[in-house]
Amino acid sequence: MATSLKTTLLYLLSLLLILPVLAQDEQKDTYILITQVQVWDAKGKDLVKSDILIKNNLIEAFGKNLKAPEGATIINGKNGTVTPGLIDMHTHIMLNGPKAFYTGQGDYGPFAIGAWAYQDMNLLLDQGFTSIRDIAGNSLGMAKAVQNDLMRGPRIWSSGPAFSSTGGHGDAGVWNQLPNENNQPNMTMNLATADGVDEVIKMARWNYRHGAAFAKIMASGGVASEFDPLEITEYTYDEMRAIVKISEDNRTYATIHAYHDSAINRAIDAGVKCVEHGFLMSEQTVKRMADENIVLSLQGYVSTVQFAEASQIPWFSPEQVRKATQVYEGAKQMIEWAKKYQVFIVSGSDMFAENTPNAKMNITVEKEFGWEPWEILQHNTLNAGKVLAMSGPARNPYREGPLGVIEVGAYADILIWEKSPLEDIDNVLPNDNIQVLIKDGEILKNTLED
Incomplete structure (x- = not known):
C-alpha cells in the first residue's frame, strides 16, 4: 500500500512538472x-x-x-x-559614430559602437526596412540577437568583417602602425585584414563559424578609407578564389566592393556573384555582368548626390574628397549602361556615420535614372529578397519562406x-x-x- 501511494505521488509530481512545458508547446496560433x-x-x-x-x-x-x-x-x-x-542591401550599422571607419580608433570604445549600431538599425526599421544586408562590420552578434528575438531590429544578413588586404579598403589602422601591431577595429573584428591564401581561408571559416550569411571582399580601393587609391586591385586571383570556394562550401556566395574593371573582372573570374558600387566600370564589363547574371548592388544617392558635394562631408580628408569626386563623375554613365543591358539590380543605401536617417533617399534618387516607381521598389523588395535567399539553405538565417x-x-x-x-x-x-x-x-x- 505504501509503495502504491508513493508511486501515485511520484506520478502526480511528474505531471506538475510536465504540464507547464506542455502548455508552452500548445501555444495558440495568432x-x-x-x-x-x-x-x-x-x-x-x-x-x-x-x-x-x-x-x-x-x-x-x-x-x-x-x-x-x-x-x-x-x-x-x-x-x-x-x-x-523594404530591404536595404548595403548597410554598415557597425561603422558609425562621427568618424565612421575611424570612430573606434581611440575616440570611443566598442560599447559605444554597439550602442550606435542598435540605434542605427532601429532607425532603419522605423523607416520601413524590415530586413538589411549588413556588409562589412562585426554585426554577427546583433544578427543573432535579432534572430533569437532578444533584440529589436530588422532582420540582418551579416557578412561579418570584410576581407581586406593590408593597405586596402578595410585597413583602418593608424598610419604609423607597425607590422604585426594590432588596432581596435581589428581587435573587435569590426574590420579585418588578411593576406595570402591561408589567412583568407582561416578568416572565412571564422566568419562562417560565427554565423556570416555571405562573404564580402574588398577587391579595389575605396573612398572612405585612407591607404587605398581607387585604382588599386587588392587581392590576387588565388586569394579571391579561396574566399569564394569556402563560401561555396558553405552553400552561399561572395560579393565584392569594387569600382573598376580589373578588380571586377578578376573577381567574376574567381566566382563572385555580386558587385557593390562598380561606378568606374566600362560598358564591356557592365555587359559581362548582365550576360553572366552578376548582381549589381546600387548606391545611387551616395554616388550621384552626396559625392557631388564631397567637400561637405565633415570627416573626409582632401584625398577622400578627390576619390569621391572621381566616383561621382563615373556613376551616372555606369547606371545608364546597367539599365541598357538590364543588369539585375538591388538597392543598398551605404548610409553610415551621420547618414543613416537618410537611407530612403537612396530609393527616391533612382527616379532620376529613369526607373518607374514599381521598378525602384522591386530593387528594394523582390530583387533584394532573391539575393538574400542566395545565402541558403545553409547560411540563410531565415528559411521559412x-x-x-x-x-x-x-x-x-x-x-x-x-x-x-x-x-x-x-x-x-x-x-x-x-x-x-x-x-x-x-x-x-x-x-x-x-
Whole structure:
C-alpha cells in the first residue's frame, strides 16, 4: 500500500512538472487579417484589391473576402497601399559614430559602437526596412540577437568583417602602425585584414563559424578609407578564389566592393556573384555582368548626390574628397549602361556615420535614372529578397519562406502606406506615411486604430 501511494505521488509530481512545458508547446496560433487595402505583391506594376491573412509569422492567405479566425486582430487598411517591407542591401550599422571607419580608433570604445549600431538599425526599421544586408562590420552578434528575438531590429544578413588586404579598403589602422601591431577595429573584428591564401581561408571559416550569411571582399580601393587609391586591385586571383570556394562550401556566395574593371573582372573570374558600387566600370564589363547574371548592388544617392558635394562631408580628408569626386563623375554613365543591358539590380543605401536617417533617399534618387516607381521598389523588395535567399539553405538565417513579396507562405513583413509609393516614389520618404509596420507577423506600428 505504501509503495502504491508513493508511486501515485511520484506520478502526480511528474505531471506538475510536465504540464507547464506542455502548455508552452500548445501555444495558440495568432492571426492578423488586413482588409480594405490595395496590394502590390512586388511581382509587377499592378495593384489588386485584396485581403491578407497572417498566421503567426507567415502569410496564410491572400485574396478577397477572407474570413477572420476566432481571436484574430483585424486591421482595416482604409484603402491604403500594401507593399512588402523594404530591404536595404548595403548597410554598415557597425561603422558609425562621427568618424565612421575611424570612430573606434581611440575616440570611443566598442560599447559605444554597439550602442550606435542598435540605434542605427532601429532607425532603419522605423523607416520601413524590415530586413538589411549588413556588409562589412562585426554585426554577427546583433544578427543573432535579432534572430533569437532578444533584440529589436530588422532582420540582418551579416557578412561579418570584410576581407581586406593590408593597405586596402578595410585597413583602418593608424598610419604609423607597425607590422604585426594590432588596432581596435581589428581587435573587435569590426574590420579585418588578411593576406595570402591561408589567412583568407582561416578568416572565412571564422566568419562562417560565427554565423556570416555571405562573404564580402574588398577587391579595389575605396573612398572612405585612407591607404587605398581607387585604382588599386587588392587581392590576387588565388586569394579571391579561396574566399569564394569556402563560401561555396558553405552553400552561399561572395560579393565584392569594387569600382573598376580589373578588380571586377578578376573577381567574376574567381566566382563572385555580386558587385557593390562598380561606378568606374566600362560598358564591356557592365555587359559581362548582365550576360553572366552578376548582381549589381546600387548606391545611387551616395554616388550621384552626396559625392557631388564631397567637400561637405565633415570627416573626409582632401584625398577622400578627390576619390569621391572621381566616383561621382563615373556613376551616372555606369547606371545608364546597367539599365541598357538590364543588369539585375538591388538597392543598398551605404548610409553610415551621420547618414543613416537618410537611407530612403537612396530609393527616391533612382527616379532620376529613369526607373518607374514599381521598378525602384522591386530593387528594394523582390530583387533584394532573391539575393538574400542566395545565402541558403545553409547560411540563410531565415528559411521559412521568401521575403520581399506578398504571397502565400511568404514572411509577414508588411507595410501599409497612406499615400501610395507606386504613384509617387517620394511617398516613401515621410515615416508617418507608413500607417502600419508589421515584421515577422508582429505589429510594430499601427496608426490606423488611433
